Amino acid sequence: MKDQFEQIREQIHEIRNFLGPLDIKLEGLDYQIKKSRAVFELKTAELESKVAVHSSEIAIHAEQIRQIQIFLKMPQSMESRISTPVHENKQAGETPPVKPPE
Secondary structure, three states, X not given: OHHHHHHHHHHHHHHHHHHHHHHHHHHHXXXXXXXXXXXXXXXXXXXXXXXXXXXXXXXXXXXXXXXXXXXXXXXXXXXXXXXXXXXXXXXXXXXXXXXXXX
């Protein structure tokens, strides 16, 4: 009976010796995973910050573009009214010519 227990103890010892380096490698791998996660989270936070800054800049530019588009869509008659004074070419009492019906 003692012989069987001694044999089991030796087998457990052999397994521990076999797994020992593996356990050390797993601890190193665990450390690398934690370190990589910390670096990833830091880089992600930096990227999110940059995206937020650029998003606000893009929103400002989008509003400027929208205002320019509105200005460019103004009818030409509105621009001519703004640029020339009313009644400049019109003589007092003169009526504009009426186009005859066809």
